Amino acid sequence: MAKLTKQLDYNTIHEIFTRFRDGDAEPKGELDHVNAYTLVVAVALSAQATDKGVNKATAELFKVADTPQKMLDLGIDAVTDHIKTIGLFRQKAKNVMKTAQILVDEYDGEVPSSRAALQSLPGVGRKTANVVLNMWWGQPAQAVDTHIFRLGNRSGIAPGKDVDAVERAIEDNIPAEFQLHAHHWMILHGRYICVARKPKCQACHIRDLCLYEEKTT
Structure with missing residues (x-):
């Protein structure tokens, strides 16, 4: 400490x-993203990993899956393969898929703008939620x-x-x-x-x- x-x-x-x-x-933040959804994924993947490492892993992933539905269509095996260079990649892949399903089922594929809703997503803690609120929604x-x-x-x-x-x-x-x-x-x-x-x-x-x-x- x-x-x-x-x-x-x-x-x-x-x-x-x-x-x-x-x-x-x-x-500006150093995690690459193209929309609110890819920002959520990138920040969640960055736990116990470097931004540089996450950017390298998501460069190809986000080309084929930049929405929750596309991530679900891609499937967990392909997602796992894309992020296998990141620490805790297997659990993170599961969380990415669970989050995508929740966003499709409960939020019409859109990323919510409330901290409580964001923190309800698998693998999204307060820090991740705050990053998204700040970087995407312009909240302090x-x-x-x-x-x-x-x-x-x-x-x-x-x-x-x-x-x-x-x-x-x-x-x-x-x-x-x-x-x-x-x-x-x-x-x-x-x-x-x-x-x-x-x-x-x-x-x-x-x-x-x-x-x-x-x-x-």
Whole structure:
């Protein structure tokens, strides 16, 4: 677990996200998708897998199955074969098929826009639901992954003992004007700069504001 730090004050957090916005005003997620359905599938497949690995596996899959009905028509054996390079691929293939069936049977093949409905789908947890709500439906939902959890605690932006606490801290402490893109800024910073073992503090443009005590040189 990341070391829990103190909470940064409002003005410091505002400055941090001003810098994030200045660096990239419209941050984008790195999972490839063509519609809401393929986004749901991609995010669900990304659990315990890298975005790069998921994109490689879904490149051909989404060419032939970009709707729930097409996924059902493709069949579980073909789906399994497409995603076999991803961790836990057999269970994930089963979840993909179950989700496709539910979407066809209960939602006319459309992806619902409510968190509760999304979380009712097999293999879709709160994080996946929040990603879809944010990226597709434009809601300021905060999907806390390992990168955001680490950055939130290290920096003092959003400290918390678990992902739920960090999610609440982001919602409570980051100014409203930054809420829509907050999780993308944080995940990208955590993925490429504030990495787990040797954070690249020398390349960090919020180094002077961060509370992390063990900054690298």
